[in-house]
Amino acid sequence: MIEIPVIYSFARSGGTLVNQLLGVHPDCLVLSEINPAASYKPIFEQAVEWLGLLEEKEVDGFSFLPYHEKIKFLYDRAMVQKKNLVVRDWVTVNFLHGSAGKDIMPSGHLEQDLYLKRAGFQSVPLVITRKGEAVFKSIKSNFIELAELEMIDFAKSYLAYARAVSTFPIIHLEDLRSQPDTVLIKILNRFNLRSDVIDSLIQSFFTFKNCTGNVSLKGDNNSASAQKILPPDLASASLPTHPALIEANGILGYE
Numbered sequence: 001m002i003e004i005p006v007i008y009s010f011a012r013s014g015g016t017l018v019n020q021l022l023g024v025h026p027d028c029l030v031l032s033e034i035n036p037a038a039s040y041k042p043i044f045e046q047a048v049e050w051l052g053l054l055e056e057k058e059v060d061g062f063s064f065l066p067y068h069e070k071i072k073f074l075y076d077r078a079m080v081q082k083k084n085l086v087v088r089d090w091v092t093v094n095f096l097h098g099s100a101g102k103d104i105m106p107s108g109h110l111e112q113d114l115y116l117k118r119a120g121f122q123s124v125p126l127v128i129t130r131k132g133e134a135v136f137k138s139i140k141s142n143f144i145e146l147a148e149l150e151m152i153d154f155a156k157s158y159l160a161y162a163r164a165v166s167t168f169p170i171i172h173l174e175d176l177r178s179q180p181d182t183v184l185i186k187i188l189n190r191f192n193l194r195s196d197v198i199d200s201l202i203q204s205f206f207t208f209k210n211c212t213g214n215v216s217l218k219g220d221n222n223s224a225s226a227q228k229i230l231p232p233d234l235a236s237a238s239l240p241t242h243p244a245l246i247e248a249n250g251i252l253g254y255e
Contacts, residue, residue, distance in 0.1 A: 001122035004075065004087060005191040006112060008165050009128035010158065011092040011099060012138035014173030016213030017229070018128050019088050021184060021201050023208040027193055029053070029083045031074070032211040033090035036067045036111045038100040040090050040212040043070055050210035053077040068119035075121075084193065087112065088211075095161040096154070098146055106157070110164050125168040126190050128176075129252045132158050133239040155244035162248035170253055174232040202229065 009015030015033070022028045029051045033040035044062050047054035053074050054062055065073065071087065078085040089112040093100040113123050130138075136154045139146050169190060176183040180202055188195045206227045 001117075001120055002075070003124050004071075004085065004116060004121045006116070006123045006125045007086065007088040007128060008091050008110070008112075008125055008168065009088070010130075010135055010161055011096070012135050012142060013130040014128045014171075014176060015088060016211060017173070017176065017205070018171075018187065019211040019213065020205040020208040021187070022086055022191075022193075023211055024201055024204050025188075025193060025197060027082075027084055028086055029078050029081075030086045030088055030211065031071075032088050033213065034087065035090040035093050036115045037093050037107065038090065038104055043074075046210075047074055051078075053081075066118075068115045071116065071121070072119040075119075084191065086191065087116070091161065091165075095164075096146075096157040098149070099143075101145075108160050108164075124191060125165070126187065127165045127168045127170045127252075128173060129170055130173040131254055132245040132249050132252075133241055134233060136245070137239060151240065151242050151245070155242035155248070159244040159248040159251075162251040166251050172253065177229055177232045180229045205229075 007015060007018060009018065019030050019032055022030050031043065031046055031051070034043050034046075044054060044059050047062070048056060048059065051074070054077070062070065062073065071085075075085045089110075090100075091110065091112070093104060093106065094109060094111055095106050097106055099106075113125075116123055132155070135158065136149075136151060139154070140149055171183060171187060176187075181198060184198055184201065185195050188198070
């Protein structure tokens with residue numbers, strides 16, 4: 001089977017930062033927050049507007065393809081350009097109700113892997129995580145449709161997600177922020193990408209806007225001027241928690 005890198009990152013957990021870091025890597029093309037259930041920005045739009053893997057005249061035919069065939073099509077196009085296609089899963093839609101609208105019910109499963117196997121791919125997964133309390137706080141603060149999200153509902157969803165990705169290699173956002181050089185090497189090695197460009201990635205990632213998520217890099221002061229990886233946010237340490245969230249944090253490697 002053909003290996004394909006897959007990034008799993010729950011909403012507000014650092015997926016966009018890693019997306020940007022890989023987005024400026026000269027050997028990468030990243031499909032941002034896509035999922036068989038729903039994609040944050042349609043795959044065909046990303047392929048045309050961001051990745052240059054699809055022409056406007058091909059959109060109609062491409063749109064009729066099943067999800068797994070779309071990924072295979074774009075993978076083959078990326079290979080022609082001698083690029084590595086990376087899939088950043090919009091995994092939240094599979095676990096948290098309301099994250100993709102009220103009509104889409106979470107399956108509770110990692111659907112991405114199932115569909116990639118249909119296309120003949122073997123996923124090379126990497127999980128980017130953030131401590132659950134910080135994720136909960138950030139989701140409520142940044143998504144109007146989830147502003148009323150209850151801790152108990154989030155904790156159960158996050159625990160199901162943690163269990164689903166528990167066997168995969170895990171990178172903590174907190175570590176990436178505190179030790180960007182060291183952790184970025186681990187990410188690149190996981191995906192067999194050359195690491196001689198690390199300094200360039202760290203210095204220029206903020207210029208990459210062709211991805212979904214918070215690409216304004218807002219800090220606590222709501223400034224959009226940050227041009228470096230922000231330090232770890234420790235403010236969530238004192239937030240009220242829930243037994244399911246404590247268990248999820250433990251599964252994801254937090255003490």
